Amino acid sequence: MTEKLRILVVDDDRRLSRTLVDILTIKGHQAEAAYSGPEALDMVKQEQFDCVLSDIRMPEMSGVELHRAIKEAQPQVPVVLMTAYSSDRLVQEGLEQGALAILTKPLDINNLLCFLSSLRRQQSVVIVDDDPVFCQTLGDILEARGFAVSKLTDPSGVAESLDSDELAVLLDMKLNSIGGLEVLKEIRGRCPRLPVILVTGYRQEMSASIQAAMEIGAYACLYKPFDIDKLLQALAELRQRDLSRILGRPMGKDRPARALFVIAGRASAVAIPTPEIAAPSARNDSRADAGGVLRQKKVLPRG
8 A cells, every 4th residue: 555545535515525635635645525425436436545534424325325335346445434423323324334433523633644544554464384385375465465474484483473563363273383272372471362363274183272272262263275365355354443443443352453374284275254253351152154164253242
């Protein structure tokens, strides 16, 4: 992502739209205005934007309807909704449909600029794999999709290499030099809230270790073989939750801005069905679904 973000501001209040465009331009972004949902949708289909900021209540097409249409046309574009009516039914509808956040007017410009600064940062992925060929192959795939990738072949030092910037850990449960459960415990000791996704090709052999890992807070367990599109989908979802947290929308566990992946094994491809995410205090019931994903099903408070 380039330093200068392309931002589309959508609001039928022309004065407010122009003011926000002027502020974002002064702050170094390339901002444009649309004054209706249909106009904004046409622009999104024809041009590439890094973010859309849209009012909720507009004639012709509401911000929620616009968000839904953008997700169909350009699913990778983050959408933030704005409103002066915090109790509006459309607010809850927008959150339920996956808007990053609902910002209340008048906007907190500093908070918005912090969010945009996070959008600017390139997402870093660290791959730890005792198979250098697999490590290199996956690294090349992720680099081609805009990630900054570091590759490690020794899983024993993973916990020491972590800091508060990591987004997630993808951890194989059967490493040559150390068990995945032991690595997870080390990670939990250093970064107790860091999401850890378990990976294994040994469903039966590793079942006891997987269950133990889920009980100490593993995010999910994914069974090989993988599909790279599902991996990218999971990364996008975790990134979205991180951005939502910056804007003040509670989305479960805190999510920083970098991803660490520990993948050991000899899978020829990589794949992840999107896991469920919940707050650490939620009730836990682990079970495997038909897609080969052991999930932590949790009941979350609304908020």
